[in-house]
Amino acid sequence: MNVVTRIAPSPTGDPHVGTAYVGLFNYAFAKRHGGRFVFRLEDTDRERYDAQSEARLLAMFDWLGITPDEGPETGGPNGPYRQSERLDTYTQHVETLLASGDAYRAFETAEELDAMRHEQKQRGLPQGYDGRGRDVPRDEQDRRAAAGEPHAIRLRTPDEGETAFLDVLRGEIRIPNSEIKDPILVKSDGYPTYHFANVVDDHAMEVTHVMRAEEWVTSTPIHVLLYRAFGWEEPRFIHLPLLRNPDENKTKISKRKLDTSVDSYRKQGILPEALLNFLATMGYSLPDGREIFTLDDLIATFDPERISLGGPVFDLRKLRHVNARYLREELPLEEIADRIEPLLREAGYAWDDEDFLLDVVDVLRPRAETLTEIVDQAGYFFLADDVYPFDDEARKKVAAGQQALEDLERSFSMLDFFDEDAVDDLLDEYVRSREIKKPAVLMPLRAALTGTTNAPSVTDLVVILGRQRVLRRIGRALSEITSALPDDKPTPEEEQQAAAEAAAKKAEEERRAAAAAAGRAAQAAARAAAGEEPSES
């Protein structure tokens, strides 16, 4: 089967998860059948046009690994792929409709149409263009147009009967023609509307399957009427369920109620593989029931018939779960390390050798659901031994285990091999010789090394940090508590030291905040400019 599908977003605002969703299915279907996937920019709305958007849209698909076979930057046999560059084509095609009488020039002003709608509403009449301009004689239309009077061009739709089309998933859908008002084909600014450009271009670009969101169902008869007017073969229509907000009624996904920006998810540390996988499970399932699968797995078996029609709720918890699976199971450690490296650098962290980074990521990734969560937890590994922060709980543990820490400081300094087995043996031996409970030793040590009580296994911490840093940290932790115990009156020296530490900590925090601010600022600026509309397809 020769298959051509397309994604046809409009360049407005932030690249939308809905665009990624529809693009994914179109891509999978085309690839499944060895066909072509076209990217077409629907930039016919000059009001909302955003010059940044095209590049961001392409960057989004690039990040996701969905590569168009044809598009504005790739090129292709049926370009150009920006509608704003195809105006001649539309003009040419609308002429044939004008000539055949399927279209006519309509001269109502925006004000007049507003008044019409207002009256319809007041009198409880059906909403929509009432066809008042369709019977203006042809020669008058031509004369007024030639005189430069502004006007739109409308399609003449039948008044009676109904228009039917086949939706691959829903079967035949019939819409009464009375519901189809004469839609505008070409706006008074000379640009085509979606309905017109979409049909002309899908035909010109040899699109065989129009896979788009369900919100287009009711306007499909307009497109069908156009195909017929031109005498063109209709593509197959596949309307995908609409992604929904997690609100009570499951309304159509919107950025007011949910984060719909793909960039935003990327910045939150969501992996492209995970986002794709998650999106694919919105309305789709693999025949063998696997829920974690790659884009290639999807392509290998993709069958539109398996798409379910209930509107799937975009559930952030599930997305994060899928992401966590990729983080700790699906992708190799080196891959995760590569992806997290720039984030750590952005946070102002540095390290000497790659093995250290690998070790850190290895112990942290089962404890995080996103890349940024790893970064957030990684502070004590990268901050200097005298500045990583202590929380109250950690101070208490250190205080309670003061004796053990002093003992261990000595033991670690004399330990020959600083590997996992040696450290384990040392700790076990210490616990046994003192006849105390393991946690009574391990918790203070953990707290001392990290400044917190939630952290990886003590053995891992000790081995990763290494002897020198472990000793420094134990020493620092012991001095930390003397100033923090509520019952201890701090000496002037201790107060001085505490102040110095606080200053150091503050400086460190400011350094990190500054590093992170740049990224956040860019994100905020980009999002501020966004419009709401999800793209077509």
Next chain:
RNA sequence: GGCCCCUUCGACUAGCGGUUAGGUCACAACCCUUUCAAGGUUGCGGCACGAGUUCGAAUCUCGUAGGGGUCACCA
């Protein structure tokens, strides 16, 4: 409101006339354990309702209800 579409656990879904209605997330308990996670085991929880077709309906038909979408010189 007119028109169109949809309806299996709280969420995502499997199911396409005969199943104790299965899986995943979430939630709960237990196990493991060195805290936090991860991991393991178990549990909780569903065919919107009503007719009909059939020996037999989650599966087919109709109706009702509920939800969504759409009615622009936006896509």
